[in-house]
Amino acid sequence: MVAFSAAGLAAVSCSSSNDERPTFEAEDASREASVPPTSDDAEVPDALTSRDASFDAAALAVSCTSDPCATSLVTTLGTSDTDGAEGFCALLRDGTVACWGANQAGQLGRADEAGALDSPSPARVVGLTNIVRLEHTCAIDADGGVFCWGTGPFLQSDAQVTSTERTPVKLPIPSASYMGFSPIAACAELADGPVCWGSNTLAQVAAWTNPHPPAFLAPSPVATPNTTPVRNLYMANATFRLHDDGIVDSWGANPAIARESSLAPDPYPAKLALEPVSHIDVVASNGCAVSLGIGYCWGAPIPEAKFSFKPDNLFDRALPEPVIVPEPVHRIATTNHVVTTVLGDKIIQPQRWCAVGASGALFCWGFNASGQAGDGTQHYASEAVKVVSLAAPAADVKTTPNATCALLTTGKVHCWGSNFYGQLGTGKLKASSLVPQEVVLP
Structure with a gap:
């Protein structure tokens, strides 16, 4: 087991079918953009792209009137960014966590007898209490203890980067306030700053000391240019550290770091030109952020049929570009593209x-082949469409490739899209829905 002390750290410099796996239409394969397409002559309305310094960036509050009541919502991760992981977890107001959906990587955090079975019925993660924050399948309790389950870089072995934990394990790190992780690397915000570990193939953990980085890096401190208090950490192929003043530092894969750099990857934390930022969502080499009510997205290009990138378009989406939505936004979410064989x-x-x-x-x-855009159709949504039939205003939204879930201001969670893995949380497996359905929280 990998363990260390704070003192030691200081010394270290789908488809609509109810019973079939989701399928993908080839005609949609070329449709990709950070911004919903518009005609060449069309002008974006000023009201949709103008930044308003007086905009209240805080998400709408959740007001629990009855239990069960969710206070935050996250997606789960699979064994990699491309395995089509489909699942969600919710933090309940009693300090416990409930998860549902795919479980091949142990994402549901249930007792061993549950095996690797997917589940359409949300159930509490074993042994978690007094939890105050969630990040995918890691939870932080009121004392700063970090507990993780599923498959990830959970510091349970010196011999391998990741392990699969079907029930939560406590990470051997000092008390943390925030946690970010991908299937192969992680960072935690400690009292003295961020500490990162895991695979460093994309320099999302630390600077390379030789042309061939080791397979595993032990937890090490990361020096970032901004020393103001931190609001959150986010990690995928790049790492993002969001500060209370809205400044964001990023490092790692390029494109993915959402800033200009001559290094690819870039292991040196530097500031994004976009500010102030109030919210970020990242997956693989794609990300989105909110600044003064405007959503911005970026990422790597989707490979062509031969799965190669053209040198002249590799950085086409490298910098944040505004998205077109009918009103100012509080929260934004993205998915990665998925490759399948048909x-x-x-x-x-x-x-x-x-x-x-x-x-x-x-x-x-x-993409909307399973109705995951929520407008009641299965047509590709080339422009932002409004989700129909929400029972209350949304406070947050989370997306997987084939399903969407929203945390409502009532503390209820509603999901729609494919249900092949039970990711709608309705208690019914493979019963997809084109409109929001209430999750049956425990």
Whole structure:
């Protein structure tokens, strides 16, 4: 087991079918953009892209009137960024955590007898109490203890980067306030700053000391240029450290770091030009952020049919670009593109995005073969469409490639799209829905 002390750290410099796996239409494979397409002559309305310094960036508050009541919502991770992991977890107001959906990587955090079975019925993660913060399948309790489950860089072995933990394990790190992790690397915000560990193939952990970075880096402190208090950490192929003043430092894969750099990857934390930022969502080499009511997205290009990138378009989406949504937004979420094989042919499933408007209305755009855009259709959403039939205003939204879930201001969670893995949380497996359905929280 890997363990260390704070003193030691200081010394270290789908488809609509109810019973089939989601499938992907080849005609959608070329549809990808950070911004919903518009005609060449169309002008973006000023009201949708103008930054308002007086905009209240805080998400709409959750007001629990009855139990069970969720206070935050996250997605789970699989064994990699491309394995199509589909699942969600919710932090309940009693300090426990409930998860549902895919479980091949142990994401549900249930007792060993549950095995690797997917589940459409949310149930509490074993042994978690007094939890105050969630990040995918890691939870932080009121004392700063970090507990993780599923498959990830959970510091349980010196011999391998990741392990699969079907029930939560406490990470051997000092008390943390925030945690960010991907399937292969992680960072935690400690009292003296961020500490990162895991695979460093994309320099999202630390600077390379030789051309061939080691397979595993032990927890090490990271020096970032901004010393103001931190609001959150986010990690995928790049790492983002969001400060209370809205400044963001990033390092790692390029494109993915959302800033200009001559290094690819870039292991040196530096400031994004976009500020102030109030919210970020990242997956693989794609990300989105909110600044003064405007959503911005960026990322790596989707590979073409031969799965190669053209040198002249590798950085086409490298910098944040504004998205077009009918009203200012509080929260935004993105998915990664997914590659699948159909009858021997590799097919690319494009991305999808969703955003919570200032009114609590929810808008989605992009891939929609399983109805995951929430407008009641299965048509590709080339422009932001409004999610229909939400029972209350949304406080937050989370997306997987084939399903979407929203945390409502009532503390209830509603989901829609594919349900092949039970990711809608309705208690019914493989019963998809084109409109929001209430999750049956325990």
